[in-house]
Amino acid sequence: MQIKTESQLRELYGFPSGRAKNKGLSSLEKHTMHFIERSPFLVMSTSNKAGELDASPRGGIPGFVKVIGKTEIVIPDAKGNNRLDSLINIVETGKVGLLFLIPGVDETLRINGQASIRTDAEYLNLFASENNPPKTCIVVTIEELFLHCAKAFMRSRLWDEKAKIDRGSFPTMGQMLKDQLGGSETPESSEAMIKRYKKDL
Structure with a gap:
């Protein structure tokens, strides 16, 4: 049987409760700021106006994503292959989903929000010391964020040396x-x- 409605899903899974239900935040606080500052890697999810999806890895030294305030972060668009899938999608829809990872930590940080591609000096100057400074930055205005539990990483043993x-x-x-x-x-x-x-x- 194909599941076609949320009510069918809820029949099988029920509803979130406790921490899972209440952990969503609308702005950064000390722990989520610290998570971003220690993260060298994220996955960026976007879609275009037609609903076609893209997920793109982004990386740098820990702290490569800059926290500007409780609801704003800046991601440098590091030199790549010029496909520009994520950037074109952001131009079309202005939306983004982010998943931050820290090696050795099984929990992840999820952020959803509005996004724009910027060339303002105030943003580009944040990365002026890079060997290859970015041509643009992705500025994300946070709408929702939460820490995601460790189960997927525990199942996959992603950081386990024996799993390599x-x-x-x-x-x-x-x-x-x-x-x-x-x-x-x-x-x-x-x-x-x-x-x-x-x-x-």
Whole structure:
């Protein structure tokens, strides 16, 4: 049976209660600010006007996302591949969802809000010391945020050293792209790709 309504879902799952029901906030406080300041990685979710979705990883040294106030944060758009999927979606809908991670911490921080792409000096200057300063910044006005429980990370053992695979047993990015795109060139090695990427960090 396909589930088609919220009432069908509620029949199966019921409703949140206790902390799960009440933990949503509308602004940052000391613990969520601290979480952002210690986070080197986030996943940014966006959609366009047609409802087509995108999820994009973003990373930097801890604190690469700047907290401006209790309801505003700034994310630098670091040099990438110029697909601009997230940026185009934000221009179209002005909405964003963020998931912040800290290595070794199983809890995550979720933020939903309004977003805009900015070139104002007051925002770009926050990242002027970067090797490759961003051309734009993503300014997020927070509407909802909450800490997410550890269950998914406990199940996945994401930070467990014993759960890591031997990278040599997995195809390189160059090999996967060659197979997907049907190219005839020799696949780029991991070493060559890392060397090329480092120029953009």
